[in-house]
Amino acid sequence: xxxxxxxxxxxxxxxxxxxxxxxxxxxxxxxxxxxxxxxxxxxxxxxxxxxxxxxxxxxxxxxxxxxxxxxxxxxxxxxxxxxxxxxxxxxxxxxxxxxxxxxxxxxxxxxxxxxxxxxxx
Numbered sequence: 001x002x003x004x005x006x007x008x009x010x011x012x013x014x015x016x017x018x019x020x021x022x023x024x025x026x027x028x029x030x031x032x033x034x035x036x037x038x039x040x041x042x043x044x045x046x047x048x049x050x051x052x053x054x055x056x057x058x059x060x061x062x063x064x065x066x067x068x069x070x071x072x073x074x075x076x077x078x079x080x081x082x083x084x085x086x087x088x089x090x091x092x093x094x095x096x097x098x099x100x101x102x103x104x105x106x107x108x109x110x111x112x113x114x115x116x117x118x119x120x121x
Contacts, residue, residue, distance in 0.1 A: 005024065006027075011040060016048065018042070018050070020038060020041040022056060024055070027060040035066050038051070038073075045078075047079065050083065052083045052111075056088055064093055081103045090104065
């Protein structure tokens with residue numbers, strides 16, 4: 001019997017918003033899979049990329065660097081929003097200062113509502 005994958009991802013596209021849901025662990029060994037999932041989500045050039053981390057069990061600095069690279073890749077042409085509702089995800093993001101350039105929300109509903117509001121302005 002093989003061990004379960006340490007990371008799981010799924011992508012959903014909703015009216016110009018790509019929602020990437022990530023579960024499991026993102027560390028040095030799984031960061032490339034996380035990066036590939038982000039690239040796949042960005043392939044359709046969404047206006048907003050929401051990365052949902054509620055199912056995460058561990059987020060290492062390598063994962064935060066992948067998030068920062070996604071923010072850089074989007075540049076001014078898109079918006080990166082992160083759902084981080086636990087110390088496992090929120091704390092590393094805040095410690096490494098990514099919360100200064102990426103919007104953090106406690107729930108996916110909050111993140112989607114905020115992206116709709118900013119799109120209407």
